Amino acid sequence: MLLPENTVWLGFIGSLIAGSMTGVGALGVFFIRRLSTSLEDILLSAAAGVMLAASIFSLLLPGIEEASAQGFNASGSVIIVLSGMMLGAAALAIIYRCTPHQHFRKPFPDSDSKALKRIWLFVLAIALHNFPEGMAVGVGFAKGDLENGLTLTLGIGLQNIPEGLAVAISLLAVGYRSAYAFSVAFLTGLIEPVGGLFGAALVSISQPLLPWVLGGAAGAMLFVISDEIIPQTHNRGHEGLATFSLLGGFAVMMYLDTVFA
Ligand SMILES: [Zn+2]
Numbered sequence: 001m002l003l004p005e006n007t008v009w010l011g012f013i014g015s016l017i018a019g020s021m022t023g024v025g026a027l028g029v030f031f032i033r034r035l036s037t038s039l040e041d042i043l044l045s046a047a048a049g050v051m052l053a054a055s056i057f058s059l060l061l062p063g064i065e066e067a068s069a070q071g072f073n074a075s076g077s078v079i080i081v082l083s084g085m086m087l088g089a090a091a092l093a094i095i096y097r098c099t100p101h102q103h104f105r106k107p108f109p110d111s112d113s114k115a116l117k118r119i120w121l122f123v124l125a126i127a128l129h130n131f132p133e134g135m136a137v138g139v140g141f142a143k144g145d146l147e148n149g150l151t152l153t154l155g156i157g158l159q160n161i162p163e164g165l166a167v168a169i170s171l172l173a174v175g176y177r178s179a180y181a182f183s184v185a186f187l188t189g190l191i192e193p194v195g196g197l198f199g200a201a202l203v204s205i206s207q208p209l210l211p212w213v214l215g216g217a218a219g220a221m222l223f224v225i226s227d228e229i230i231p232q233t234h235n236r237g238h239e240g241l242a243t244f245s246l247l248g249g250f251a252v253m254m255y256l257d258t259v260f261a
Contacts, residue, residue: 015196022189049249084215
């Protein structure tokens with residue numbers, strides 16, 4: 001059990017570490033010039049699989065446990081977490097509808113200015129989805145459970161590596177220099193500690209909010225997986241590869257969560 005006054009800091013630092021892994025992935029831009037569409041679909045699907053398992057095993061199930069520990073019966077606990085989940089998904093749906101972003105996909109090389117616009121909207125989409133990821137890590141620590149927080153840091157950090165690489169390579173593809181592409185990708189990862197601080201602070205203000213916030217972070221991630229990543233990794237002819245990469249990512253995170261948390 002962690003002291004409540006430390007959980008906000010741990011949540012911030014954990015989400016900062018996880019977010020920095022985006023920069024580790026983006027370092028690849030100094031070694032690789034381009035990614036094939038199949039490799040990109042594999043990498044982003046694996047990231048989605050990790051996010052999916054993290055939503056279930058690190059957020060929804062602990063959220064239900066937390067609600068029961070607060071005295072709710074089985075049905076009440078599930079309904080609380082599900083309500084948080086729906087609210088989280090709805091919040092992200094509204095943010096996505098109001099933000100002009102490009103779905104997770106490389107730009108078509110149509111006109112230069114169009115390709116540029118697409119790529120920046122893609123960067124924005126990745127940056128946006130890092131907020132609930134950071135929140136997930138922050139809330140994991142805010143629960144007062146160090147193992148859960150560390151597992152989320154590791155899992156979310158892992159799936160940020162391919163995401164950072166995808167962003168940086170896409171910027172390179174439209175003509176930006178490697179150092180610039182790396183810096184922008186790294187910056188998208190720094191959205192995570194903002195989400196982490198937000199989630200951890202929310203829970204430290206009110207412990208009864210915890211099952212709601214755990215559900216909310218899961219709902220926001222599930223929204224991104226279904227609305228962005230699955231459709232976009234299944235429309236270029238690599239559906240089988242994408243599905244099994246998602247399952248692979250899911251397996252890795254399920255293993256981490258079961259063995260270490
Ligand atoms: Zn992600």
